[in-house]
Amino acid sequence: MFGEPLAGKYLAWLFEGFGVTLALSALTCVVATALGFALCLGRIARPIWVAWPLRAWLSVFRNTPLLVQLFFWYFGATFFFPDALREWLNAPHAWRLGVFGIDWPPFEYVAGFVGLTLYTAAFVAEEFRAGVLAVPPGQTVTARALGMTRLQAWRHVLMPQAVRIALPPLLGQYMNAVKNSSMTMAIGLAELSYASRQVETETFKTFQAFGIATLLYVAVVVAIEFAGEWLRRRDARARGGR
Amino acid sequence: MDFTVVADNFGYFMLGAWPAGPLGGAALTLLLSLASALASGALGLVLGVGLSMLDGAPRRALFLFLAFFRAVPVIMLIFWTYFLLPILFGVGVPGVATVVVALSLIGGAYLAHSVHAGILSLPAGQWQAGMALGMGRWQVMRLVVLPQALPVMVPSFINQWVALVKDTSLAYVIGVGELSFVATQVSNREMVYPTEIFLFVAFVYYLLCVALERAAFAVGRRYAAPAR
Numbered sequence: 001m002f003g004e005p006l007a008g009k010y011l012a013w014l015f016e017g018f019g020v021t022l023a024l025s026a027l028t029c030v031v032a033t034a035l036g037f038a039l040c041l042g043r044i045a046r047p048i049w050v051a052w053p054l055r056a057w058l059s060v061f062r063n064t065p066l067l068v069q070l071f072f073w074y075f076g077a078t079f080f081f082p083d084a085l086r087e088w089l090n091a092p093h094a095w096r097l098g099v100f101g102i103d104w105p106p107f108e109y110v111a112g113f114v115g116l117t118l119y120t121a122a123f124v125a126e127e128f129r130a131g132v133l134a135v136p137p138g139q140t141v142t143a144r145a146l147g148m149t150r151l152q153a154w155r156h157v158l159m160p161q162a163v164r165i166a167l168p169p170l171l172g173q174y175m176n177a178v179k180n181s182s183m184t185m186a187i188g189l190a191e192l193s194y195a196s197r198q199v200e201t202e203t204f205k206t207f208q209a210f211g212i213a214t215l216l217y218v219a220v221v222v223a224i225e226f227a228g229e230w231l232r233r234r235d236a237r238a239r240g241g242r
Numbered sequence: 243m244d245f246t247v248v249a250d251n252f253g254y255f256m257l258g259a260w261p262a263g264p265l266g267g268a269a270l271t272l273l274l275s276l277a278s279a280l281a282s283g284a285l286g287l288v289l290g291v292g293l294s295m296l297d298g299a300p301r302r303a304l305f306l307f308l309a310f311f312r313a314v315p316v317i318m319l320i321f322w323t324y325f326l327l328p329i330l331f332g333v334g335v336p337g338v339a340t341v342v343v344a345l346s347l348i349g350g351a352y353l354a355h356s357v358h359a360g361i362l363s364l365p366a367g368q369w370q371a372g373m374a375l376g377m378g379r380w381q382v383m384r385l386v387v388l389p390q391a392l393p394v395m396v397p398s399f400i401n402q403w404v405a406l407v408k409d410t411s412l413a414y415v416i417g418v419g420e421l422s423f424v425a426t427q428v429s430n431r432e433m434v435y436p437t438e439i440f441l442f443v444a445f446v447y448y449l450l451c452v453a454l455e456r457a458a459f460a461v462g463r464r465y466a467a468p469a470r
Contacts, residue, residue: 067411071440182316213318
């Protein structure tokens with residue numbers, strides 16, 4: 001049933017795909033965390049002309065399938081771009097930083113990254129918001145009574161506690177980002193699922209192609225789980241030592 | 243923006259080729275969601291109760307089983323079921339069934355932990371009181387614990403079901419003619435209106451998810467009220 005092991009060439013395809021999956025998810029997690037934090041700040045802001053549009057924004061991104069969002073960014077979004085930008089996106093170019101050069105990636109990479117990041121950021125924002133709401137209001141009131149400015153109370157009292165509460169669900173969102181990156185295969189981004197499907201069609205060694213890909217996904221999720229456990233221990237030790 | 247393409251294909255978006263051909267479009271999305279919701283709910287309940295009642299090696303095995311299904315991307319699991327189910331049953335399995343199996347396994351694995359957490363949220367006194375009345379462990383679970391723990395779990399079930407509705411779009415990868423698949427079909431045929439088509443399809447999914455959320459919370463509130 002398993003047959004001969006996969007030839008080196010096909011293993012290389014799978015690991016190249018894995019590299020793309022790792023790079024895409026890592027970049028997504030970093031940018032989505034920053035963006036999600038900003039969205040959270042806007043969402044809990046007092047003025048309703050800030051909070052309400054963001055509420056609608058988050059609701060739309062959380063309640064539509066990522067696949068459809070990716071199709072939209074890949075096939076549909078260029079409609080809203082000016083012609084010059086559209087041409088620029090489709091043309092190859094490179095950035096030069098001394099000896100290093102970065103090639104502008106093909107459009108499916110840009111669309112995949114934008115789609116995955118905006119989707120993930122919407123979920124990250126809600127995790128941050130839940131963290132902020134979980135801190136008892138007395139904490140901020142007390143900090144203000146001690147003479148801190150609103151900004152100081154936020155920075156030194158509310159945020160550290162909110163981030164600590166939000167960390168476990170945040171790690172869950174990072175795991176989701178890794179798993180969701182597989183959906184970008186639908187717009188032709190050559191990540192791990194795409195590679196496994198390609199190897200399977202070429203070799204008919206379904207068990208090995210899907211098996212290796214599945215194990216690699218599980219390995220990343222387990223690694224994030226361990227990282228979370230390590231952070232928790234370190235945090236507990238730091239707090240116990242005080 | 244020219245939404246006539248949506249108006250022209252509206253019937254196809256909603257029902258697929260039905261009644262002349264197989265049911266598809268939004269109706270199939272709804273059907274897939276409903277079947278997966280029921281199956282994942284039942285599976286989550288059984289496995290969650292198992293997680294609470296078992297101990298030792300069987301519990302660890304169940305835990306690993308659940309961890310696996312929570313770690314695998316939905317697309318990979320759909321590939322697996324698409325490939326394995328026909329081998330397992332020795333007959334061709336329709337794509338719709340493949341998707342329902344994959345989504346139910348993943349949904350069930352997530353829900354099992356919600357059910358387990360709901361059961362743990364009850365004070366130990368409930369168990370002790372039940373035992374003191376001479377009930378067995380399973381009797382306490384069925385007659386005392388579950389009736390109180392189920393309303394606690396309603397929000398997790400709703401969240402999971404909304405995620406399910408969105409995940410049915412992945413049936414696209416094995417060519418099941420639900421809403422996303424139909425959308426790409428029309429988009430490929432018409433060539434010129436992808437923006438309008440995908441905006442419209444996103445809007446339909448949005449309505450489905452939000453309606454489900456609203457309805458489920460309304461039902462949940464009514465169901466939870468007499469317990470208080």
